[in-house]
Amino acid sequence: MGNVLELNRLTKHFREQVALESLDLTIPEGEFFSLLGPSGCGKTTTLRLIAGFEEPTEGEVWLRGRRLNGLRPYERNVSTVFQSYALFPHLTARENIEFGLRHRAGGWRADAPQRVRAVMEMLQIADKAERKPAQLSGGEKQRVALARSLVVEPDVLLLDEPLSALDPNLRKQVRAELKALQRRVGITFLFITHDQEEALSLSDRIAVLNAGRLEQVGTPQDLYLRPKTRFAAGFLGPVNWINGVGVRPEATRVMHERPSEEVRALPATVENAVFLGNCIHVEARLATGEQVVAEVSRLNGTFRHGEQVHVWWREADELAL
Ligand SMILES: Nc1ncnc2c1ncn2[C@@H]1O[C@H](COP(=O)(O)OP(=O)(O)OP(=O)(O)O)[C@@H](O)[C@H]1O
Ligand SMILES: [Mg+2]
Structure with missing residues:
Protein backbone atom coordinates (compact mmCIF):
# COMPACT_ATOMS: atom_id res chain seq x y z
CA MET A 1 0.00 0.00 0.00
CA GLY A 2 1.40 3.33 -1.06
CA ASN A 3 1.02 6.88 0.08
CA VAL A 4 -2.31 8.62 -0.36
CA LEU A 5 -1.35 12.16 0.48
CA GLU A 6 1.89 14.01 0.02
CA LEU A 7 2.57 17.59 1.00
CA ASN A 8 5.67 19.01 -0.54
CA ARG A 9 7.17 22.20 0.98
CA LEU A 10 3.61 23.43 1.42
CA THR A 11 3.63 27.12 2.31
CA LYS A 12 0.94 29.73 2.87
CA HIS A 13 1.50 33.39 3.60
CA PHE A 14 -1.32 35.86 4.16
CA ARG A 15 0.52 39.11 3.34
CA GLU A 16 3.28 39.22 5.98
CA GLN A 17 1.52 36.59 8.15
CA VAL A 18 3.19 33.17 7.83
CA ALA A 19 0.37 30.65 8.33
CA LEU A 20 2.37 27.64 7.11
CA GLU A 21 6.04 27.32 6.23
CA SER A 22 7.44 24.57 4.02
CA LEU A 23 5.50 21.61 5.39
CA ASP A 24 6.56 18.16 4.16
CA LEU A 25 4.30 15.26 5.05
CA THR A 26 3.64 11.82 3.62
CA ILE A 27 0.55 9.93 4.74
CA PRO A 28 0.10 6.28 3.80
CA GLU A 29 -3.14 4.53 2.89
CA GLY A 30 -5.52 3.92 5.76
CA GLU A 31 -3.64 5.91 8.38
CA PHE A 32 -5.31 7.89 11.15
CA PHE A 33 -3.05 10.94 11.06
CA SER A 34 -3.44 13.94 13.36
CA LEU A 35 -2.22 17.52 13.12
CA LEU A 36 -1.70 18.75 16.66
CA GLY A 37 -0.75 22.23 17.79
CA PRO A 38 -1.88 25.37 19.57
CA SER A 39 -4.33 27.92 18.25
CA GLY A 40 -3.01 29.74 15.19
CA CYS A 41 -0.24 27.19 14.39
CA GLY A 42 -1.59 26.52 10.88
CA LYS A 43 -3.74 23.41 11.25
CA THR A 44 -6.87 24.69 9.49
CA THR A 45 -4.75 26.38 6.85
CA THR A 46 -3.12 23.02 6.02
CA LEU A 47 -6.50 21.40 5.70
CA ARG A 48 -7.90 24.20 3.52
CA LEU A 49 -4.89 23.94 1.20
CA ILE A 50 -5.52 20.20 0.80
CA ALA A 51 -9.25 20.67 0.24
CA GLY A 52 -8.69 23.46 -2.29
CA PHE A 53 -10.31 26.33 -0.37
CA GLU A 54 -6.94 28.10 -0.46
CA GLU A 55 -4.09 28.04 -2.95
CA PRO A 56 -0.57 27.65 -1.54
CA THR A 57 1.96 30.47 -1.79
CA GLU A 58 4.49 27.75 -2.56
CA GLY A 59 4.68 23.97 -2.56
CA GLU A 60 2.45 21.16 -3.72
CA VAL A 61 -0.34 18.83 -2.67
CA TRP A 62 -0.38 15.33 -4.17
CA LEU A 63 -3.25 12.89 -3.80
CA ARG A 64 -2.67 9.33 -5.07
CA GLY A 65 0.08 10.56 -7.35
CA ARG A 66 -2.02 13.38 -8.81
CA ARG A 67 -0.98 17.00 -8.31
CA LEU A 68 -3.93 18.94 -6.90
CA ASN A 69 -2.63 22.50 -7.21
CA GLY A 70 -5.09 24.67 -9.11
CA LEU A 71 -7.95 22.13 -9.00
CA ARG A 72 -11.35 23.22 -7.64
CA PRO A 73 -12.44 21.66 -4.31
CA TYR A 74 -15.03 19.41 -6.03
CA GLU A 75 -12.35 18.15 -8.43
CA ARG A 76 -10.34 16.73 -5.50
CA ASN A 77 -11.44 13.44 -4.01
CA VAL A 78 -11.26 14.63 -0.43
CA SER A 79 -14.08 15.55 1.92
CA THR A 80 -14.12 17.74 4.98
CA VAL A 81 -15.93 17.56 8.30
CA PHE A 82 -15.96 21.03 9.81
CA GLN A 83 -15.97 21.95 13.47
CA SER A 84 -19.40 23.54 13.08
CA TYR A 85 -20.63 20.57 10.93
CA ALA A 86 -21.92 23.08 8.31
CA LEU A 87 -25.18 21.18 7.75
CA PHE A 88 -27.89 22.79 5.64
CA PRO A 89 -30.66 23.73 8.10
CA HIS A 90 -33.46 23.52 5.53
CA LEU A 91 -32.53 19.98 4.41
CA THR A 92 -33.26 16.76 6.29
CA ALA A 93 -30.47 14.52 7.56
CA ARG A 94 -30.89 12.28 4.51
CA GLU A 95 -30.90 15.22 2.08
CA ASN A 96 -27.78 16.61 3.74
CA ILE A 97 -26.03 13.27 3.25
CA GLU A 98 -27.25 13.02 -0.37
CA PHE A 99 -25.99 16.51 -1.09
CA GLY A 100 -22.35 15.46 -1.36
CA LEU A 101 -23.21 12.75 -3.87
CA ARG A 102 -25.39 15.01 -6.02
CA HIS A 103 -22.77 17.73 -6.26
CA ARG A 104 -19.84 15.64 -7.28
CA ALA A 105 -19.10 14.66 -10.85
CA GLY A 106 -20.39 11.11 -11.39
CA GLY A 107 -21.54 10.99 -7.77
CA TRP A 108 -25.26 10.29 -8.17
CA ARG A 109 -25.33 6.79 -9.60
CA ALA A 110 -28.06 4.14 -9.55
CA ASP A 111 -26.76 2.76 -6.26
CA ALA A 112 -26.74 6.17 -4.52
CA PRO A 113 -29.88 5.62 -2.38
CA GLN A 114 -28.46 2.32 -1.10
CA ARG A 115 -25.13 3.96 -0.29
CA VAL A 116 -26.87 6.72 1.64
CA ARG A 117 -28.91 4.17 3.58
CA ALA A 118 -25.85 2.01 4.31
CA VAL A 119 -23.83 4.91 5.69
CA MET A 120 -26.78 6.08 7.82
CA GLU A 121 -27.15 2.58 9.23
CA MET A 122 -23.45 2.32 9.94
CA LEU A 123 -23.60 5.59 11.90
CA GLN A 124 -26.90 4.63 13.56
CA ILE A 125 -28.88 7.61 12.32
CA ALA A 126 -31.24 5.80 9.92
CA ASP A 127 -34.19 6.51 12.23
CA LYS A 128 -33.37 10.24 12.11
CA ALA A 129 -33.28 10.41 8.30
CA GLU A 130 -36.24 12.75 7.86
CA ARG A 131 -35.33 15.19 10.65
CA LYS A 132 -33.89 18.65 10.10
CA PRO A 133 -30.58 19.52 11.85
CA ALA A 134 -32.43 21.65 14.45
CA GLN A 135 -34.23 18.47 15.58
CA LEU A 136 -30.98 16.54 16.15
CA SER A 137 -28.67 16.41 19.18
CA GLY A 138 -25.06 17.56 18.90
CA GLY A 139 -23.81 13.99 18.58
CA GLU A 140 -26.41 13.18 15.92
CA LYS A 141 -25.54 16.29 13.88
CA GLN A 142 -21.91 15.24 14.11
CA ARG A 143 -22.79 11.80 12.72
CA VAL A 144 -24.81 13.33 9.86
CA ALA A 145 -21.78 15.47 8.98
CA LEU A 146 -19.55 12.38 9.06
CA ALA A 147 -22.05 10.42 6.96
CA ARG A 148 -22.20 13.19 4.36
CA SER A 149 -18.41 13.14 4.06
CA LEU A 150 -18.02 9.36 4.03
CA VAL A 151 -20.74 8.58 1.50
CA VAL A 152 -18.66 10.02 -1.34
CA GLU A 153 -15.85 7.57 -0.46
CA PRO A 154 -13.07 10.16 -0.41
CA ASP A 155 -9.40 9.24 -0.74
CA VAL A 156 -8.82 11.28 2.41
CA LEU A 157 -11.29 12.49 5.02
CA LEU A 158 -10.26 15.82 6.54
CA LEU A 159 -11.64 16.51 10.00
CA ASP A 160 -11.22 19.95 11.59
CA GLU A 161 -11.74 19.57 15.37
CA PRO A 162 -14.95 17.61 14.78
CA LEU A 163 -15.42 16.78 18.47
CA SER A 164 -14.94 20.24 19.94
CA ALA A 165 -18.63 21.20 19.87
CA LEU A 166 -19.61 18.16 21.96
CA ASP A 167 -19.85 18.11 25.74
CA PRO A 168 -17.02 16.20 27.48
CA ASN A 169 -18.87 12.90 28.07
CA LEU A 170 -20.26 12.69 24.58
CA ARG A 171 -16.88 13.70 23.25
CA LYS A 172 -15.22 10.62 24.77
CA GLN A 173 -17.93 8.36 23.39
CA VAL A 174 -17.83 9.85 19.88
CA ARG A 175 -14.03 9.70 19.96
CA ALA A 176 -14.17 5.93 20.47
CA GLU A 177 -16.80 5.60 17.73
CA LEU A 178 -14.69 7.65 15.34
CA LYS A 179 -11.70 5.36 15.78
CA ALA A 180 -13.85 2.26 15.28
CA LEU A 181 -15.43 3.84 12.21
CA GLN A 182 -12.06 4.66 10.67
CA ARG A 183 -10.91 1.05 11.16
CA ARG A 184 -14.11 -0.24 9.58
CA VAL A 185 -14.15 1.99 6.48
CA GLY A 186 -10.35 1.97 6.08
CA ILE A 187 -10.32 5.54 4.73
CA THR A 188 -7.29 7.72 5.49
CA PHE A 189 -8.20 10.31 8.14
CA LEU A 190 -6.42 13.63 8.54
CA PHE A 191 -7.64 14.83 11.90
CA ILE A 192 -7.03 18.25 13.41
CA THR A 193 -6.97 18.86 17.12
CA HIS A 194 -5.31 20.98 19.75
CA ASP A 195 -6.16 18.38 22.39
CA GLN A 196 -3.16 16.15 23.14
CA GLU A 197 -5.25 13.41 24.75
CA GLU A 198 -7.46 13.23 21.66
CA ALA A 199 -4.43 13.02 19.37
CA LEU A 200 -2.70 10.38 21.51
CA SER A 201 -5.75 8.17 21.82
CA LEU A 202 -6.85 8.26 18.16
CA SER A 203 -3.80 8.53 15.96
CA ASP A 204 -1.49 6.13 14.21
CA ARG A 205 0.86 9.09 13.78
CA ILE A 206 0.83 12.73 14.85
CA ALA A 207 2.47 15.84 13.41
CA VAL A 208 3.08 18.61 15.94
CA LEU A 209 2.92 22.09 14.43
CA ASN A 210 4.23 25.24 16.07
CA ALA A 211 3.82 28.69 14.52
CA GLY A 212 3.37 27.30 11.00
CA ARG A 213 6.33 24.94 11.22
CA LEU A 214 6.55 21.20 11.67
CA GLU A 215 8.04 20.41 15.06
CA GLN A 216 7.99 16.58 14.93
CA VAL A 217 6.17 13.65 13.32
CA GLY A 218 5.81 10.27 14.94
CA THR A 219 3.65 7.70 16.66
CA PRO A 220 1.97 8.71 19.94
CA GLN A 221 4.68 6.77 21.79
CA ASP A 222 7.48 8.53 19.85
CA LEU A 223 6.09 11.94 20.64
CA TYR A 224 5.25 11.30 24.27
CA LEU A 225 8.36 9.32 25.22
CA ARG A 226 10.92 10.60 22.71
CA PRO A 227 10.06 14.22 21.94
CA LYS A 228 12.79 16.02 20.00
CA THR A 229 12.06 19.50 21.26
CA ARG A 230 10.93 21.13 24.47
CA PHE A 231 7.86 22.38 22.66
CA ALA A 232 6.81 18.89 21.52
CA ALA A 233 7.51 17.49 25.00
CA GLY A 234 5.40 20.15 26.68
CA PHE A 235 2.58 20.02 24.17
CA LEU A 236 2.08 16.26 24.53
CA GLY A 237 1.71 16.45 28.30
CA PRO A 238 3.13 17.90 31.51
N1 LIG B 1 -7.61 34.40 5.61
C1 LIG B 1 -6.62 34.75 6.45
N2 LIG B 1 -6.06 35.97 6.39
C2 LIG B 1 -5.04 36.32 7.21
N3 LIG B 1 -4.51 35.51 8.13
C3 LIG B 1 -5.03 34.28 8.25
C4 LIG B 1 -6.10 33.83 7.43
N4 LIG B 1 -6.39 32.55 7.78
C5 LIG B 1 -5.57 32.24 8.77
N5 LIG B 1 -4.73 33.26 9.06
C6 LIG B 1 -3.66 33.27 10.06
O1 LIG B 1 -2.83 32.15 9.85
C7 LIG B 1 -2.44 31.55 11.07
C8 LIG B 1 -2.86 30.09 11.10
O2 LIG B 1 -4.28 30.03 11.14
P1 LIG B 1 -5.07 28.65 11.22
O3 LIG B 1 -6.50 28.95 11.08
O4 LIG B 1 -4.47 27.70 10.26
O5 LIG B 1 -4.75 28.18 12.72
P2 LIG B 1 -5.23 26.89 13.52
O6 LIG B 1 -4.02 26.09 13.85
O7 LIG B 1 -6.31 26.19 12.76
O8 LIG B 1 -5.80 27.53 14.87
P3 LIG B 1 -7.11 27.14 15.75
O9 LIG B 1 -6.66 26.00 16.64
O10 LIG B 1 -7.36 28.38 16.54
O11 LIG B 1 -8.23 26.78 14.84
C9 LIG B 1 -3.08 32.39 12.17
O12 LIG B 1 -2.13 33.30 12.65
C10 LIG B 1 -4.21 33.10 11.46
O13 LIG B 1 -4.48 34.33 12.08
MG1 LIG C 1 -8.34 25.86 13.12
Whole structure:
Protein backbone atom coordinates (compact mmCIF):
# COMPACT_ATOMS: atom_id res chain seq x y z
CA MET A 1 0.00 0.00 0.00
CA GLY A 2 1.40 3.33 -1.06
CA ASN A 3 1.02 6.88 0.08
CA VAL A 4 -2.31 8.62 -0.36
CA LEU A 5 -1.35 12.16 0.48
CA GLU A 6 1.89 14.01 0.02
CA LEU A 7 2.57 17.59 1.00
CA ASN A 8 5.67 19.01 -0.54
CA ARG A 9 7.17 22.20 0.98
CA LEU A 10 3.61 23.43 1.42
CA THR A 11 3.63 27.12 2.31
CA LYS A 12 0.94 29.73 2.87
CA HIS A 13 1.50 33.39 3.60
CA PHE A 14 -1.32 35.86 4.16
CA ARG A 15 0.52 39.11 3.34
CA GLU A 16 3.28 39.22 5.98
CA GLN A 17 1.52 36.59 8.15
CA VAL A 18 3.19 33.17 7.83
CA ALA A 19 0.37 30.65 8.33
CA LEU A 20 2.37 27.64 7.11
CA GLU A 21 6.04 27.32 6.23
CA SER A 22 7.44 24.57 4.02
CA LEU A 23 5.50 21.61 5.39
CA ASP A 24 6.56 18.16 4.16
CA LEU A 25 4.30 15.26 5.05
CA THR A 26 3.64 11.82 3.62
CA ILE A 27 0.55 9.93 4.74
CA PRO A 28 0.10 6.28 3.80
CA GLU A 29 -3.14 4.53 2.89
CA GLY A 30 -5.52 3.92 5.76
CA GLU A 31 -3.64 5.91 8.38
CA PHE A 32 -5.31 7.89 11.15
CA PHE A 33 -3.05 10.94 11.06
CA SER A 34 -3.44 13.94 13.36
CA LEU A 35 -2.22 17.52 13.12
CA LEU A 36 -1.70 18.75 16.66
CA GLY A 37 -0.75 22.23 17.79
CA PRO A 38 -1.88 25.37 19.57
CA SER A 39 -4.33 27.92 18.25
CA GLY A 40 -3.01 29.74 15.19
CA CYS A 41 -0.24 27.19 14.39
CA GLY A 42 -1.59 26.52 10.88
CA LYS A 43 -3.74 23.41 11.25
CA THR A 44 -6.87 24.69 9.49
CA THR A 45 -4.75 26.38 6.85
CA THR A 46 -3.12 23.02 6.02
CA LEU A 47 -6.50 21.40 5.70
CA ARG A 48 -7.90 24.20 3.52
CA LEU A 49 -4.89 23.94 1.20
CA ILE A 50 -5.52 20.20 0.80
CA ALA A 51 -9.25 20.67 0.24
CA GLY A 52 -8.69 23.46 -2.29
CA PHE A 53 -10.31 26.33 -0.37
CA GLU A 54 -6.94 28.10 -0.46
CA GLU A 55 -4.09 28.04 -2.95
CA PRO A 56 -0.57 27.65 -1.54
CA THR A 57 1.96 30.47 -1.79
CA GLU A 58 4.49 27.75 -2.56
CA GLY A 59 4.68 23.97 -2.56
CA GLU A 60 2.45 21.16 -3.72
CA VAL A 61 -0.34 18.83 -2.67
CA TRP A 62 -0.38 15.33 -4.17
CA LEU A 63 -3.25 12.89 -3.80
CA ARG A 64 -2.67 9.33 -5.07
CA GLY A 65 0.08 10.56 -7.35
CA ARG A 66 -2.02 13.38 -8.81
CA ARG A 67 -0.98 17.00 -8.31
CA LEU A 68 -3.93 18.94 -6.90
CA ASN A 69 -2.63 22.50 -7.21
CA GLY A 70 -5.09 24.67 -9.11
CA LEU A 71 -7.95 22.13 -9.00
CA ARG A 72 -11.35 23.22 -7.64
CA PRO A 73 -12.44 21.66 -4.31
CA TYR A 74 -15.03 19.41 -6.03
CA GLU A 75 -12.35 18.15 -8.43
CA ARG A 76 -10.34 16.73 -5.50
CA ASN A 77 -11.44 13.44 -4.01
CA VAL A 78 -11.26 14.63 -0.43
CA SER A 79 -14.08 15.55 1.92
CA THR A 80 -14.12 17.74 4.98
CA VAL A 81 -15.93 17.56 8.30
CA PHE A 82 -15.96 21.03 9.81
CA GLN A 83 -15.97 21.95 13.47
CA SER A 84 -19.40 23.54 13.08
CA TYR A 85 -20.63 20.57 10.93
CA ALA A 86 -21.92 23.08 8.31
CA LEU A 87 -25.18 21.18 7.75
CA PHE A 88 -27.89 22.79 5.64
CA PRO A 89 -30.66 23.73 8.10
CA HIS A 90 -33.46 23.52 5.53
CA LEU A 91 -32.53 19.98 4.41
CA THR A 92 -33.26 16.76 6.29
CA ALA A 93 -30.47 14.52 7.56
CA ARG A 94 -30.89 12.28 4.51
CA GLU A 95 -30.90 15.22 2.08
CA ASN A 96 -27.78 16.61 3.74
CA ILE A 97 -26.03 13.27 3.25
CA GLU A 98 -27.25 13.02 -0.37
CA PHE A 99 -25.99 16.51 -1.09
CA GLY A 100 -22.35 15.46 -1.36
CA LEU A 101 -23.21 12.75 -3.87
CA ARG A 102 -25.39 15.01 -6.02
CA HIS A 103 -22.77 17.73 -6.26
CA ARG A 104 -19.84 15.64 -7.28
CA ALA A 105 -19.10 14.66 -10.85
CA GLY A 106 -20.39 11.11 -11.39
CA GLY A 107 -21.54 10.99 -7.77
CA TRP A 108 -25.26 10.29 -8.17
CA ARG A 109 -25.33 6.79 -9.60
CA ALA A 110 -28.06 4.14 -9.55
CA ASP A 111 -26.76 2.76 -6.26
CA ALA A 112 -26.74 6.17 -4.52
CA PRO A 113 -29.88 5.62 -2.38
CA GLN A 114 -28.46 2.32 -1.10
CA ARG A 115 -25.13 3.96 -0.29
CA VAL A 116 -26.87 6.72 1.64
CA ARG A 117 -28.91 4.17 3.58
CA ALA A 118 -25.85 2.01 4.31
CA VAL A 119 -23.83 4.91 5.69
CA MET A 120 -26.78 6.08 7.82
CA GLU A 121 -27.15 2.58 9.23
CA MET A 122 -23.45 2.32 9.94
CA LEU A 123 -23.60 5.59 11.90
CA GLN A 124 -26.90 4.63 13.56
CA ILE A 125 -28.88 7.61 12.32
CA ALA A 126 -31.24 5.80 9.92
CA ASP A 127 -34.19 6.51 12.23
CA LYS A 128 -33.37 10.24 12.11
CA ALA A 129 -33.28 10.41 8.30
CA GLU A 130 -36.24 12.75 7.86
CA ARG A 131 -35.33 15.19 10.65
CA LYS A 132 -33.89 18.65 10.10
CA PRO A 133 -30.58 19.52 11.85
CA ALA A 134 -32.43 21.65 14.45
CA GLN A 135 -34.23 18.47 15.58
CA LEU A 136 -30.98 16.54 16.15
CA SER A 137 -28.67 16.41 19.18
CA GLY A 138 -25.06 17.56 18.90
CA GLY A 139 -23.81 13.99 18.58
CA GLU A 140 -26.41 13.18 15.92
CA LYS A 141 -25.54 16.29 13.88
CA GLN A 142 -21.91 15.24 14.11
CA ARG A 143 -22.79 11.80 12.72
CA VAL A 144 -24.81 13.33 9.86
CA ALA A 145 -21.78 15.47 8.98
CA LEU A 146 -19.55 12.38 9.06
CA ALA A 147 -22.05 10.42 6.96
CA ARG A 148 -22.20 13.19 4.36
CA SER A 149 -18.41 13.14 4.06
CA LEU A 150 -18.02 9.36 4.03
CA VAL A 151 -20.74 8.58 1.50
CA VAL A 152 -18.66 10.02 -1.34
CA GLU A 153 -15.85 7.57 -0.46
CA PRO A 154 -13.07 10.16 -0.41
CA ASP A 155 -9.40 9.24 -0.74
CA VAL A 156 -8.82 11.28 2.41
CA LEU A 157 -11.29 12.49 5.02
CA LEU A 158 -10.26 15.82 6.54
CA LEU A 159 -11.64 16.51 10.00
CA ASP A 160 -11.22 19.95 11.59
CA GLU A 161 -11.74 19.57 15.37
CA PRO A 162 -14.95 17.61 14.78
CA LEU A 163 -15.42 16.78 18.47
CA SER A 164 -14.94 20.24 19.94
CA ALA A 165 -18.63 21.20 19.87
CA LEU A 166 -19.61 18.16 21.96
CA ASP A 167 -19.85 18.11 25.74
CA PRO A 168 -17.02 16.20 27.48
CA ASN A 169 -18.87 12.90 28.07
CA LEU A 170 -20.26 12.69 24.58
CA ARG A 171 -16.88 13.70 23.25
CA LYS A 172 -15.22 10.62 24.77
CA GLN A 173 -17.93 8.36 23.39
CA VAL A 174 -17.83 9.85 19.88
CA ARG A 175 -14.03 9.70 19.96
CA ALA A 176 -14.17 5.93 20.47
CA GLU A 177 -16.80 5.60 17.73
CA LEU A 178 -14.69 7.65 15.34
CA LYS A 179 -11.70 5.36 15.78
CA ALA A 180 -13.85 2.26 15.28
CA LEU A 181 -15.43 3.84 12.21
CA GLN A 182 -12.06 4.66 10.67
CA ARG A 183 -10.91 1.05 11.16
CA ARG A 184 -14.11 -0.24 9.58
CA VAL A 185 -14.15 1.99 6.48
CA GLY A 186 -10.35 1.97 6.08
CA ILE A 187 -10.32 5.54 4.73
CA THR A 188 -7.29 7.72 5.49
CA PHE A 189 -8.20 10.31 8.14
CA LEU A 190 -6.42 13.63 8.54
CA PHE A 191 -7.64 14.83 11.90
CA ILE A 192 -7.03 18.25 13.41
CA THR A 193 -6.97 18.86 17.12
CA HIS A 194 -5.31 20.98 19.75
CA ASP A 195 -6.16 18.38 22.39
CA GLN A 196 -3.16 16.15 23.14
CA GLU A 197 -5.25 13.41 24.75
CA GLU A 198 -7.46 13.23 21.66
CA ALA A 199 -4.43 13.02 19.37
CA LEU A 200 -2.70 10.38 21.51
CA SER A 201 -5.75 8.17 21.82
CA LEU A 202 -6.85 8.26 18.16
CA SER A 203 -3.80 8.53 15.96
CA ASP A 204 -1.49 6.13 14.21
CA ARG A 205 0.86 9.09 13.78
CA ILE A 206 0.83 12.73 14.85
CA ALA A 207 2.47 15.84 13.41
CA VAL A 208 3.08 18.61 15.94
CA LEU A 209 2.92 22.09 14.43
CA ASN A 210 4.23 25.24 16.07
CA ALA A 211 3.82 28.69 14.52
CA GLY A 212 3.37 27.30 11.00
CA ARG A 213 6.33 24.94 11.22
CA LEU A 214 6.55 21.20 11.67
CA GLU A 215 8.04 20.41 15.06
CA GLN A 216 7.99 16.58 14.93
CA VAL A 217 6.17 13.65 13.32
CA GLY A 218 5.81 10.27 14.94
CA THR A 219 3.65 7.70 16.66
CA PRO A 220 1.97 8.71 19.94
CA GLN A 221 4.68 6.77 21.79
CA ASP A 222 7.48 8.53 19.85
CA LEU A 223 6.09 11.94 20.64
CA TYR A 224 5.25 11.30 24.27
CA LEU A 225 8.36 9.32 25.22
CA ARG A 226 10.92 10.60 22.71
CA PRO A 227 10.06 14.22 21.94
CA LYS A 228 12.79 16.02 20.00
CA THR A 229 12.06 19.50 21.26
CA ARG A 230 10.93 21.13 24.47
CA PHE A 231 7.86 22.38 22.66
CA ALA A 232 6.81 18.89 21.52
CA ALA A 233 7.51 17.49 25.00
CA GLY A 234 5.40 20.15 26.68
CA PHE A 235 2.58 20.02 24.17
CA LEU A 236 2.08 16.26 24.53
CA GLY A 237 1.71 16.45 28.30
CA PRO A 238 3.13 17.90 31.51
CA VAL A 239 6.88 17.67 32.09
CA ASN A 240 9.03 18.38 35.15
CA TRP A 241 12.11 20.25 34.03
CA ILE A 242 14.61 19.44 36.77
CA ASN A 243 18.12 20.84 36.19
CA GLY A 244 17.23 20.93 32.49
CA VAL A 245 16.20 17.25 32.50
CA GLY A 246 12.61 16.45 31.47
CA VAL A 247 10.67 13.82 33.43
CA ARG A 248 6.96 13.06 33.04
CA PRO A 249 4.87 13.24 36.25
CA GLU A 250 4.02 9.53 36.15
CA ALA A 251 7.75 8.70 35.93
CA THR A 252 8.59 11.01 38.83
CA ARG A 253 8.82 9.09 42.12
CA VAL A 254 8.09 10.62 45.49
CA MET A 255 8.85 8.68 48.66
CA HIS A 256 9.09 9.33 52.38
CA GLU A 257 12.11 7.04 52.87
CA ARG A 258 15.37 7.76 51.15
CA PRO A 259 15.72 5.32 48.22
CA SER A 260 18.82 3.09 47.89
CA GLU A 261 22.27 4.67 47.57
CA GLU A 262 22.45 3.98 43.81
CA VAL A 263 19.74 6.44 42.89
CA ARG A 264 20.22 10.15 43.12
CA ALA A 265 17.32 11.45 45.19
CA LEU A 266 16.52 15.11 45.68
CA PRO A 267 15.06 16.37 48.95
CA ALA A 268 11.75 18.19 48.60
CA THR A 269 8.80 19.50 50.56
CA VAL A 270 5.21 18.53 49.75
CA GLU A 271 3.16 21.60 48.87
CA ASN A 272 -0.03 19.91 47.81
CA ALA A 273 -1.33 16.34 47.59
CA VAL A 274 -4.65 15.45 45.98
CA PHE A 275 -6.19 12.00 46.12
CA LEU A 276 -7.55 11.19 42.64
CA GLY A 277 -8.70 7.63 43.25
CA ASN A 278 -6.36 5.85 40.86
CA CYS A 279 -3.33 7.89 41.98
CA ILE A 280 -2.19 10.75 44.18
CA HIS A 281 -1.24 14.00 42.51
CA VAL A 282 1.69 15.41 44.50
CA GLU A 283 3.21 18.86 44.05
CA ALA A 284 6.55 19.24 45.77
CA ARG A 285 9.17 21.99 45.97
CA LEU A 286 12.83 20.99 45.58
CA ALA A 287 15.54 22.59 47.70
CA THR A 288 16.61 24.41 44.53
CA GLY A 289 13.20 26.10 44.41
CA GLU A 290 11.95 24.15 41.39
CA GLN A 291 8.46 22.72 41.57
CA VAL A 292 7.78 19.12 40.51
CA VAL A 293 4.50 17.33 40.02
CA ALA A 294 4.18 13.58 40.39
CA GLU A 295 1.45 11.03 39.93
CA VAL A 296 2.16 8.63 42.73
CA SER A 297 0.54 5.27 43.38
CA ARG A 298 -1.67 5.36 46.46
CA LEU A 299 0.23 2.22 47.52
CA ASN A 300 3.19 4.52 48.29
CA GLY A 301 1.31 5.88 51.28
CA THR A 302 -0.25 9.25 51.98
CA PHE A 303 1.30 12.67 51.59
CA ARG A 304 0.61 15.83 53.53
CA HIS A 305 1.39 19.47 53.04
CA GLY A 306 4.77 20.41 54.55
CA GLU A 307 6.16 16.84 54.70
CA GLN A 308 9.79 16.18 53.76
CA VAL A 309 10.08 13.70 50.88
CA HIS A 310 12.59 12.36 48.35
CA VAL A 311 12.09 12.87 44.63
CA TRP A 312 13.82 10.59 42.16
CA TRP A 313 13.38 8.96 38.76
CA ARG A 314 15.00 6.31 36.59
CA GLU A 315 17.55 7.53 34.11
CA ALA A 316 15.67 5.58 31.42
CA ASP A 317 12.64 7.81 32.02
CA GLU A 318 14.49 11.05 31.26
CA LEU A 319 13.33 12.72 28.04
CA ALA A 320 16.41 12.98 25.84
CA LEU A 321 15.67 15.99 23.65
N1 LIG B 1 -7.61 34.40 5.61
C1 LIG B 1 -6.62 34.75 6.45
N2 LIG B 1 -6.06 35.97 6.39
C2 LIG B 1 -5.04 36.32 7.21
N3 LIG B 1 -4.51 35.51 8.13
C3 LIG B 1 -5.03 34.28 8.25
C4 LIG B 1 -6.10 33.83 7.43
N4 LIG B 1 -6.39 32.55 7.78
C5 LIG B 1 -5.57 32.24 8.77
N5 LIG B 1 -4.73 33.26 9.06
C6 LIG B 1 -3.66 33.27 10.06
O1 LIG B 1 -2.83 32.15 9.85
C7 LIG B 1 -2.44 31.55 11.07
C8 LIG B 1 -2.86 30.09 11.10
O2 LIG B 1 -4.28 30.03 11.14
P1 LIG B 1 -5.07 28.65 11.22
O3 LIG B 1 -6.50 28.95 11.08
O4 LIG B 1 -4.47 27.70 10.26
O5 LIG B 1 -4.75 28.18 12.72
P2 LIG B 1 -5.23 26.89 13.52
O6 LIG B 1 -4.02 26.09 13.85
O7 LIG B 1 -6.31 26.19 12.76
O8 LIG B 1 -5.80 27.53 14.87
P3 LIG B 1 -7.11 27.14 15.75
O9 LIG B 1 -6.66 26.00 16.64
O10 LIG B 1 -7.36 28.38 16.54
O11 LIG B 1 -8.23 26.78 14.84
C9 LIG B 1 -3.08 32.39 12.17
O12 LIG B 1 -2.13 33.30 12.65
C10 LIG B 1 -4.21 33.10 11.46
O13 LIG B 1 -4.48 34.33 12.08
MG1 LIG C 1 -8.34 25.86 13.12
